[in-house]
Amino acid sequence: MIENDSDNDLGGHSTSIKHHNHVNLSWGKAMSFDVEIKDLNVNVKVPQWKIPVPFITPMNELNILKDLSNIKVPAGSFCAILGTSGSGKTTLLNTLAGRCEEMDISGQILFNGHAVTPIEAKKSVGYVMQSDHLLPNLTVRETLRYSGMLRLPGTLSKERKLEIVEELIGELALRDCADRLVGGHGKRGISGGEMRRVSIGVQMLSNPGVLFLDEPTSGLDSFTAHNLIQTLLSLSRQNKTIICTIHQPRADIFQLFDYVLLLSKGNVVYFGPTRAIVDHFASLGHECPFDVNPSDFFLDLITINYQTDKLENESKARLGDLITGFQTSPIYQANVTESTQSYQNDTRKFEIEIRNTNYWLQTWLLYHRSMVNMVRDKSVVTARLVETVLIALICGGIFYKLGEDQSGIKSRVSAFYVVVILQPYLIIIANILQYSEELLVYDREYYDGMYMTFPYWLATKAASLPFEVITAFIFSSIFYWMADLRQSAGHFFIFFVFMMLAQYCSASLGFMSASILRSFAASSLMANLLMTFWAITTGFIINPATFPIYMTWVGYTSLYQYSYGGLAANEFKGNSYPCPYPPGTPECSLFNGNDILDRLELKVNNIGVNGAVLVAISTIFNLLSLLALRFITHKPK
Numbered sequence: 001m002i003e004n005d006s007d008n009d010l011g012g013h014s015t016s017i018k019h020h021n022h023v024n025l026s027w028g029k030a031m032s033f034d035v036e037i038k039d040l041n042v043n044v045k046v047p048q049w050k051i052p053v054p055f056i057t058p059m060n061e062l063n064i065l066k067d068l069s070n071i072k073v074p075a076g077s078f079c080a081i082l083g084t085s086g087s088g089k090t091t092l093l094n095t096l097a098g099r100c101e102e103m104d105i106s107g108q109i110l111f112n113g114h115a116v117t118p119i120e121a122k123k124s125v126g127y128v129m130q131s132d133h134l135l136p137n138l139t140v141r142e143t144l145r146y147s148g149m150l151r152l153p154g155t156l157s158k159e160r161k162l163e164i165v166e167e168l169i170g171e172l173a174l175r176d177c178a179d180r181l182v183g184g185h186g187k188r189g190i191s192g193g194e195m196r197r198v199s200i201g202v203q204m205l206s207n208p209g210v211l212f213l214d215e216p217t218s219g220l221d222s223f224t225a226h227n228l229i230q231t232l233l234s235l236s237r238q239n240k241t242i243i244c245t246i247h248q249p250r251a252d253i254f255q256l257f258d259y260v261l262l263l264s265k266g267n268v269v270y271f272g273p274t275r276a277i278v279d280h281f282a283s284l285g286h287e288c289p290f291d292v293n294p295s296d297f298f299l300d301l302i303t304i305n306y307q308t309d310k311l312e313n314e315s316k317a318r319l320g321d322l323i324t325g326f327q328t329s330p331i332y333q334a335n336v337t338e339s340t341q342s343y344q345n346d347t348r349k350f351e352i353e354i355r356n357t358n359y360w361l362q363t364w365l366l367y368h369r370s371m372v373n374m375v376r377d378k379s380v381v382t383a384r385l386v387e388t389v390l391i392a393l394i395c396g397g398i399f400y401k402l403g404e405d406q407s408g409i410k411s412r413v414s415a416f417y418v419v420v421i422l423q424p425y426l427i428i429i430a431n432i433l434q435y436s437e438e439l440l441v442y443d444r445e446y447y448d449g450m451y452m453t454f455p456y457w458l459a460t461k462a463a464s465l466p467f468e469v470i471t472a473f474i475f476s477s478i479f480y481w482m483a484d485l486r487q488s489a490g491h492f493f494i495f496f497v498f499m500m501l502a503q504y505c506s507a508s509l510g511f512m513s514a515s516i517l518r519s520f521a522a523s524s525l526m527a528n529l530l531m532t533f534w535a536i537t538t539g540f541i542i543n544p545a546t547f548p549i550y551m552t553w554v555g556y557t558s559l560y561q562y563s564y565g566g567l568a569a570n571e572f573k574g575n576s577y578p579c580p581y582p583p584g585t586p587e588c589s590l591f592n593g594n595d596i597l598d599r600l601e602l603k604v605n606n607i608g609v610n611g612a613v614l615v616a617i618s619t620i621f622n623l624l625s626l627l628a629l630r631f632i633t634h635k636p637k
């Protein structure tokens with residue numbers, strides 16, 4: 001049983017909550033902050049035109065939060081932000097958490113009396129967003145273990161970190177499902193409520209002074225929602241300040257909060273203890289009927305009704321009265337007294353805990369996590385393997401046992417073009433699909449400061465490499481012998497290396513596009529446009545010698561020409577096919593490998609140079625993706 005008292009004159013700021021059955025989470029410094037808001041105004045510029053033109057469209061200033069002051073949520077308490085849709089709940093939560101980069105913010109946010117900058121706020125709070133983005137193929141325990149290893153201070157031993165994770169699993173009531181896959185992205189996994197708990201656990205592992213949650217109960221049935229709020233209450237009793245937005249909570253959920261902040265159109269209609277709110281509204285002439293859920297009653301009162309002009313004016317006038325009524329209420333006066341308290345003699349200081357997990361340990365953990373997530377994804381693994389085998393069989397079937405006459409030689413050239421375009425093309429789509437989902441997790445974790453970009457990038461690249469090698473090997477092993485290409489192990493090996501490089505370049509292009517743009521639609525458009533351009537300019541469809549003068553550079557940029565050229569050189573250089581004409585006749589040049597290669601008029605047909613260029617191109621794509629991940633910020637969704 002936990003008693004938490006922070007009384008004021010009203011006797012209202014007091015909670016006495018009986019809660020059983022919890023384990024004390026015992027890591028690090030249990031630092032909890034008083035969270036205070038002073039003179040807070042949040043504005044955003046919105047374009048006046050429906051279809052805005054950058055730099056030209058005139059902008060209007062929209063005042064989302066209006067003069068929020070004298071709001072202090074004491075350390076270790078649980079506060080709900082309630083309001084109608086569009087009242088500014090999420091904006092307030094984001095502002096408190098330092099996540100409102102695009103907004104113009106004035107006023108102060110104070111943690112234990114220290115006015116925090118958005119960067120300080122971001123580093124010292126945990127933030128559970130409305131939707132869960134977790135890796136679907138990890139179990140609950142693995143998800144929390146990886147997070148624990150990455151988020152907990154580097155000074156703790158591995159054993160201690162794992163112990164903490166187990167404590168947390170118990171505290172969040174996740175023992176039952178600890179070894180089940182998380183699921184999501186169309187895969188069956190744990191329930192919505194369990195998934196929310198895992199997301200909370202992930203944030204708890206950074207041992208934040210304050211935990212913010214945006215609509216933690218959205219999408220949950222009322223029983224699960226109640227359980228989740230109970231869990232949060234239990235965490236707050238372990239010295240965590242917890243603030244969440246919530247939509248129309250059930251009566252028994254509503255009474256679990258210590259404090260309520262009621263917002264309407266960016267104005268505070270009430271801030272104070274939950275148990276004083278009914279009396280406060282009654283004192284303003286709005287008695288909550290016995291059989292009505294208080295939160296529904298208050299939300300109805302503060303909603304502007306736009307159905308008719310009359311109703312709109314009436315509801316606006318009522319809202320105005322409620323705002324003024326609150327500002328002249330004894331509760332407001334008590335809030336003013338609380339927020340003028342000085343922290344001068346307070347031993348609780350605002351501090352940001354340094355979490356310095358070793359750089360290489362980050363890389364190893366992320367690599368391991370990425371591998372596990374990928375290998376477990378049976379649908380992707382099977383699809384990629386089956387797709388590789390099928391495409392190899394189809395191509396091998398079409399170009400089966402190529403002859404050594406003129407049509408056979410011509411078909412060999414076509415075969416090289418087809419395989420360097422087709423297989424990489426299919427891979428690029430699979431890659432973009434995979435990364436556009438995975439990068440949602442990266443955006444959140446990077447924004448949370450869980451790791452740095454370079455370890456993530458290195459780990460992701462390293463984890464994808466075996467797939468490119470294996471699929472290229474399977475494809476080459478089937479196609480090469482079916483098509484009956486140059487019979488030697490050395491030439492087969494070179495064929496495989498070029499297939500692998502072509503695939504790796506495409507995979508890198510897919511990763512680069514997703515790193516820049518994130519969305520599947522936009523990334524695949526970018527990658528497809530580039531691929532189509534390079535596929536046309538390979539030198540197979542149109543002879544580069546015929547390009548207009550201003551397009552000659554194109555002949556050197558097409559990445560596929562290097563793999564196509566490499567395969568052609570591997571087959572034809574130093575090779576010859578049986579000439580049906582008497583030896584020495586000019587027609588025999590049609591069967592001479594070097595002459596065939598010359599007639600292709602490739603820009604570069606040196607195996608070593610072509611291979612090196614492909615390595616250089618994939619390196620450029622990968623470096624661009626590293627820069628994009630580091631410098632093109634995508635706010636977590």
Ligand SMILES: Nc1ncnc2c1ncn2[C@@H]1O[C@H](COP(=O)(O)OP(=O)(O)OP(=O)(O)O)[C@@H](O)[C@H]1O
Binds near residue numbers: 044083086
């Ligand atoms: N970046 C932005 N640009 C323009 N307007 C914004 C921006 N962010 C929020 N707003 C506007 O500010 C108002 C408050 O938005 P906010 O998302 O904070 O409301 P909310 O109370 O969380 O709503 P809901 O419950 O529907 O999620 C809305 O009218 C919204 O359109």
